[in-house]
Amino acid sequence: MTSDRAITLNVLALYALAAVLATAFGAQFILGELPCPLCLLQRIMFALLAIGPILNIRYGPRPSHYALSLLAAIVGAVVSTRQVLLHIMPGDAGYGSTLFGYHFYTLALLAFIAAIALIALVLLFDWQFVTPPASAKAGAFATIAVGLIITLTAGNFASALLECGFKACADDPIAYELMKR
């Protein structure tokens, strides 16, 4: 796999991460479900996962950039496993609504495990680290992906500020703290 192919895969990874964050926003605003602290931490880990691809797009693929994403995915998997275990008791209805029959934290765990496996697979292709990228400048497709993920992360900052205000977030939030009268 050449450097350019690897960069294209990194751009696609950014779009996938943007889709994950957008879906979480969809559940929050369309279904009116406020994210719990562990849910917010999982969103944070998805956003942190995007730093590696951004660096790969800008500087070309490097093992250290993939390592950043691996670390973020491992912590994300630990966080979502924790939430799965919190609701593992028989009869426990779980937290929030479901998508394709799975709660969002279960889907998050699957996504983090998939990310770990995919990064390991991409790391198998040494040639991407040897060949230089055809162009030093990112194209429009990559620039839009980076802009999208930064905008969604900034949106989550605004949403978390509205939800939690200037104190600790509620364990089971039911209203936006800054919108309370």
Place this chain on the structure above:
Amino acid sequence: MEFTALFLAITITMLVAWRGPRPLALSLFAVVLIACVATFMHHATDTLKLSF
């Protein structure tokens, strides 16, 4: 509050990764990752009611 700060810190790290110096982006990433783990440990004090 800590989650709001983490989202802000990641947004800044993303902007630095895209436009700023690489060493600063890597350093910011390390700080944010440690802060995330610390936040998780802080919130992981509830009793786990496992079914086995």
